[in-house]
Structures are given as structure tokens and as C-alpha cells.
Amino acid sequence: MKPKSRVVRKAKEAGFVIIFLAGIGVALGVLGVLLASLIVTAAPYLTPTLITNYANYQDPTRAGYAAAIAGTLWILSLTLIFSLPLGIGAAIYLEEYSHGGRISRILQAGVSNLAGVPSVVFGLLGLLVFVRGLHLGAVVLAGALTLTILVFPYVVITAREAIRAVPQSIRDAALAMGATKWQAIRRQVLPAAAPGLLTASILAAARTIGETAPLIVIGAVVLQTFLPYGPDSPFVALPVQIYAYIDLPGPEWQGVSAAGMIVLLLILFAFNAVAIVGRNRMQRMRW
Amino acid sequence: MLRSLVKRAAPKAVVPEPEVLQVPPPLTLVDVEDPAIESRNLSVWYARKHAIREVNLKIQRKGITAIIGPSGCGKSTYLRAINRMNDTIRNCRTTGQLLVESEDVYGPNVDPVLLRRKVGLIFQKPNPFPKTVYRNVAFGIQLHYRATKEELDRVVEAALRQANLWDEVKDRLDDSALGLSGGQQQRLCIARALAIHPEMLLMDEPCSALDPVATAKIEDLMFELKKVMTIVIVTHNMQQAARIADHTAFLYLGKLVEYNVTRELFERPTQELTENYITGRFG
Numbered sequence A: 001m002k003p004k005s006r007v008v009r010k011a012k013e014a015g016f017v018i019i020f021l022a023g024i025g026v027a028l029g030v031l032g033v034l035l036a037s038l039i040v041t042a043a044p045y046l047t048p049t050l051i052t053n054y055a056n057y058q059d060p061t062r063a064g065y066a067a068a069i070a071g072t073l074w075i076l077s078l079t080l081i082f083s084l085p086l087g088i089g090a091a092i093y094l095e096e097y098s099h100g101g102r103i104s105r106i107l108q109a110g111v112s113n114l115a116g117v118p119s120v121v122f123g124l125l126g127l128l129v130f131v132r133g134l135h136l137g138a139v140v141l142a143g144a145l146t147l148t149i150l151v152f153p154y155v156v157i158t159a160r161e162a163i164r165a166v167p168q169s170i171r172d173a174a175l176a177m178g179a180t181k182w183q184a185i186r187r188q189v190l191p192a193a194a195p196g197l198l199t200a201s202i203l204a205a206a207r208t209i210g211e212t213a214p215l216i217v218i219g220a221v222v223l224q225t226f227l228p229y230g231p232d233s234p235f236v237a238l239p240v241q242i243y244a245y246i247d248l249p250g251p252e253w254q255g256v257s258a259a260g261m262i263v264l265l266l267i268l269f270a271f272n273a274v275a276i277v278g279r280n281r282m283q284r285m286r287w
Numbered sequence B: 001m002l003r004s005l006v007k008r009a010a011p012k013a014v015v016p017e018p019e020v021l022q023v024p025p026p027l028t029l030v031d032v033e034d035p036a037i038e039s040r041n042l043s044v045w046y047a048r049k050h051a052i053r054e055v056n057l058k059i060q061r062k063g064i065t066a067i068i069g070p071s072g073c074g075k076s077t078y079l080r081a082i083n084r085m086n087d088t089i090r091n092c093r094t095t096g097q098l099l100v101e102s103e104d105v106y107g108p109n110v111d112p113v114l115l116r117r118k119v120g121l122i123f124q125k126p127n128p129f130p131k132t133v134y135r136n137v138a139f140g141i142q143l144h145y146r147a148t149k150e151e152l153d154r155v156v157e158a159a160l161r162q163a164n165l166w167d168e169v170k171d172r173l174d175d176s177a178l179g180l181s182g183g184q185q186q187r188l189c190i191a192r193a194l195a196i197h198p199e200m201l202l203m204d205e206p207c208s209a210l211d212p213v214a215t216a217k218i219e220d221l222m223f224e225l226k227k228v229m230t231i232v233i234v235t236h237n238m239q240q241a242a243r244i245a246d247h248t249a250f251l252y253l254g255k256l257v258e259y260n261v262t263r264e265l266f267e268r269p270t271q272e273l274t275e276n277y278i279t280g281r282f283g
């Protein structure tokens, strides 16, 4: 047998590392350029009034996002409160209780297909079912319920992965001590899956914060000049408000929009930071 | 996956194929009076695979009974049938009777949750929960009782002492159980099982992942435990069976081949199969 050349092997190793680094570099580079141009465009408008003022379509220096920020926080909280228990519950059922029969196969297919439906369709569904059907009107609750359906499949899919990753030996250990199935799940499987479940909530939050189309379809109010007062309040959300500003002519409105995007990103980063700190804390004790 | 690896590693050429081999009628040479556990014509299937074939066995109260046999002969399946852990496996079916304290655990009014509380199971691979040492041992109590902190402390210490682990972990009760050595983890699993005062303990190759020193510690522990409880141990290691077991059952291809007082079985096997196995001619 002819030995392989050491030099060639080393060169290949180096070559591939360079390719991988280049990949990361391109991705980060694009992100950096994006963020930089966003910040440059937004810079003149990043003032305190941006978050204290309401919508204003005459004077870009006085345009703000107060109602939109509050609306987004309302929608985000309600959507997470609805979608996480529902989605994690469905994941627990599919992973731990269903026996892979026809019903669970249909459920699984339904969930996967739901994930592929364009978001505007959910807006239409929300409009028909929640706004008109249940007579909720174009309110925070209707928006949150619509987005709940939208993020539900993502929560289910991510939570299932997290639950499936818990070794069977953990369940066996609990059951062998006389735990009921639910006790084993509640006290061992879910805590062990918690980091993955937090990932599910991060994904759900990211989708919720960024969604525009369904909220426009439902009827978010881009002229709102008061903070939403509750689940039954009319609302506007950040991406919708950004979209309204960007439609106006002139570079100054682009600056206002860019500033709104930065607020949006900051909210998302803040949420993710909390979730990631929580996840790392939990991950300290794993198999 | 592990199981398939084990199966593939088995020396196929030497082990006779099932259809060629005639396992003779089971030979039970020891009479156990008032058994704690008894199986009558117990059969277990995985889908169509007949993994345990009509096994009749009486297991002595407050003694150690070893089950030996080559990989894949059904030792784990038999053990898990006793506290109905096979219920958790899809496609697994059990027929015949399995009496624990004279009650058929596959009878209509048996709650496997209560049964498992009474009949603990120690797994081949130590499987502590990814929690602190303390939480591991407290888990069983918290499943079955509402306990105050003091009560929990007391039970946790008693169980760890009983498992000869207290001195090694008393300063690290709040550290992750996963930081313990393999032998300590296995004794922690035993302590965890002991905390709820089971009447019987099933052990599935509890030492196969451990070094000889850790193994000796667990064997010592079993000698102490058998004063108060019934122990059934599956082992791959014939020296271990010879050292610790009062009675030994030899299983082959899901059938009971020979069952006798340990010493007799090893010194005067009456079946050719048994003799071949214990002299290491196959397995």
C-alpha cells in the first residue's frame, strides 16, 4: 500500500478550515453591514421621543412608536402564554403518550403542514374566526390568538426534539421507583428538556415579534395614539408601524423606520438574553 | 443500539441455532418453600419474538438469586417482567403468571405503580437523574409522600448510609450526581431505590460497567441487604454469581435450563448445556 502524503493531508485540513471560516465570515459580514447601515440610517432618530411619542405622519422628528412598542409587548406576552403550554402539551402527548397510531400520525402531519402555511393565511383565518366569528374585533387578544396558531407548530416541533433528546434511562429510572407516567414527565423529563423548551420559546418569540402580515389583515390601527389598555384594546405592533412609516415618501421616513427596527431588535435581543441565561443556568446539570 | 451491538458481538458460530438446538425440559433441583416471587409458565413476547418461554421459577425470600446465561437469552426480560417494567415497551406481551407475595402481578387489580414501589429495579448502566445527589435520593419519597425537610433529610441520610455511600458524599449532597464515579453512581441508584423501602430489589448486571473495587463494594452491600430483602441479580459474571448467590438459574434461549443451589449448579451441573456454559465453552 502506498502511504498518503502527510503534506497533502495537512493542506486539505487547512483548506477546509479556511472554507468553513469563510462561510461564517460571509454570514457575519452581511449581518454586520446590515446592522451598520441600519444604525447609520436610524441614528438621527434614535431619541427618547422615539419610544414616548405616538404615530405621527407629518413630522418625522416627532414620530414615535409608543403604542406599537406596548402593543408588541402585549401581543408577545399573550402569544407566549397561549402557545407555550399548548405547544409543549401537544409535544408531550405526541412523544410520551401517543402510540404512533393513525390519529397521532394525522396530528403530526397536521402540525408539520401548519408550519408551512404562509403567515398571511393565518391573518385571514384570524380575521374570520377571532375578529368576526367570535366578535372579538381587531383587538390585542385576536392578534395574540392568531399568532398563537402561527407559532404553535414551531413550538411543537422544537419541544418534541427537546423531549425526545431526554434519554430513556431517565424515564425508566423514575418509573421503576413507582412514579406515574405524569410524575416521571413532570419531575424528570421536562426539567431535563427545559433548555430545549426554552429554545422553543425563543423561536416562538422571534416569530411573534416579527410577524406583520397577519396583524395587518386582522386590522392593526396604525394611527393609534393611546397605549393598549388590555387584551380587548385596539392595537398596533412594531413591524406594522414600521411598515406604515416606510410607505411615506422621503429619506427621513426611512430613518424613522430604521429606528423602529432597532427598537424591535433590541426587544428581541433582550428576550433572547433572558432565555439564554436561563438555559445556560439549567444546562449546568445534565447527563 | 447497545443491544444490537451486543448481539452482533456474540460468537454466532459457537452458539447453536435455535431450531437446531433442543433445550431439554427445565430441571429445577432446588425446592424453595414460601417463595417471595414465583413465575408459572411465564412467557414474554416482543412482537413475534418469543423471548421468555414458559419459565417456572421460585425465588427465595431474603436471599440472593442469580440469573445467568449468554447475551440475549432473556435475563433482562425476565427481570423486568417481575416489576412490570416491560409494560413500558411497545409490542411487549406477557402470558402466564408471575406471583409476588402470592399475588399475580399481571392480574386484573394490580397497579404497576404500586408494584414497582415494592419491587425496586437497578439498571445495568447507572442512571442517576441529572440533579443533585440529595434530589436523587429524595425523589422516591417525594413521589409517594408529602415530607418535611427534616423528614427528607433523615431518609436521605439513612438510605445513603445503607448503600455505604454516606461517607463519600456527605459533603457533596448538593453537587450534581453526574460528577460521581461510576461505582458511586450505581450505589446512588441503589440508595435511591432503598429510600422508599422496597421489599425486593431486582438488579440487572449492576456491576458490568464497574471496576473490581466498585464491584466488591456492591457485592458487600448485597450481602447486607439480603438480611432484610429479596434480591434477584442478573449477571454475566459467573464468578460473581458463585460468590454471592444462594440460588442460581441458568437461562438459555428464553428457557430455564437448570436451577439449583449455586454451589451445586457450578460444581455439579446436571445438564450438558449448563456445563458447557459455566466452563466457558460458549456464551
Ligand SMILES: Nc1ncnc2c1ncn2[C@@H]1O[C@H](COP(=O)(O)OP(=O)(O)O)[C@@H](O)[C@H]1O
Pocket: B003, B007, B046, B049, B051, B069, B070, B071, B072, B073, B074, B075, B076, B077, B078, B089
Ligand atoms: N425492546 C425489545 N424489542 C424487541 N426485542 C427485544 C427487546 N428487548 C430485548 N429483545 C430481544 O429479546 C431477547 C432477550 O433480550 P434480553 O432480555 O435483553 O437478553 P439478556 O438480558 O439476557 O441479554 C433478545 O433476543 C433481544 O434481542
Ligand SMILES: [Mg+2]
Pocket: B075, B076, B077, B204
Ligand atoms: Mg440484559
